[in-house]
Amino acid sequence: MKKILNLLLVLMLMASVVSLALADEAGDDHDNDTNEGHYSHSGDNKTGDPDQNETNDDNENETGDHDDGNQTNDDDENETEHEVEIMNDTLGAEIRLLQLEKAILKNLIKGEMTVAVLKGIEVNTTGLEAILAQLRDVLVEVRAADPAANNSVQVFVDLKNQSRNLTKQFRDALKELVNGQTLHDLREQLINITSSDLENCSQKIRHRIRQFNRNQIYRLYGLVGEVNLTALSEYLNGNVTLDQLTHHLNKLINQMTKEKRYEIFSEVKEENIKKKIQAHSSIDEIEHHGKGNGHGNKH
Secondary structure (H helix, E strand, O other): OHHHHHHHHHHHHHOOOOHHHHHHHOOOOOOOOOOOOOOOEOOEOOOOOOOOOOOOOOOOOOOOOOOOOOOOHHHHHHHHHHHHOOOOOHHHHHHHHHHHHHHHHHHHHHHHHHHHHHHHOOOOOHHHHHHHHHHHHHHHHHHHOOOOOOEHHHHHHHHHHHHHHHHHHHHHHHHHHOOHHHHHHHHHHOOOOOOHHHHHHHHHHHHHHHHHHHHHHHHHHHHHOOOOHHHHHHHHOOOOOHHHHHHHHHHHHHOOOHHHHHHHHHHHHHHHHHHHHHHHHHHHHHHHHOOOOOEOOOO
């Protein structure tokens, strides 16, 4: 029973290191690029991700890349709420904007290649090119967004919605131009698409996530009462995994009194609840009043 309680406590503690970073190292092998973009169909929407073997450190929910036919409005809202939970931290806001940038960049690359292929078979791509031009404008806005600004959540949600809507427009327009076999052939050609810009963006995301997690784990060590600076440095450099840090925290927790464990559990639980409430309030205010509520604070 003691081991089970300790395990539950560790899970609660590590919940403050958001699922953004835990997904892959916790054993999540789900391809997060489902709903990846221009060629998705219900029941057949996985396209593969060249970054999937990277600790999921850029946990691509591929912000802005959702198959609107498969995802309800409630699903979208819940997903966005989860995403903005870390955006009261400037580094967390930067991570979300970088993930959005990567999602848009990936769709642009695929869209441009699609247009090139269709031109080769003499399909009129004027409408598709117009949509891609709008998507490029959104990408410019994402790259210019300030993660430290008070309205960073508002900006993120607005740009995410714009990119998702344009992706859906492109997909719907494409389906009007070509048959199912051509769509299938296009998907096959673009499964492992990448570029130097895309890889650079992935590297930035992975590094920022490690910085963010390093800060969160440092705080958790502080609650436990013993900080392993060497392990944190090794994690930041990619030489230690999140699982290894969790194991070390578990060892420390096993040495605590029951009262101390409960104290830490209560503090972390309270903070996680506050984050969820704050994220829900942000999304609710954006939806009903069209303005943010001061997220993007520097920590």
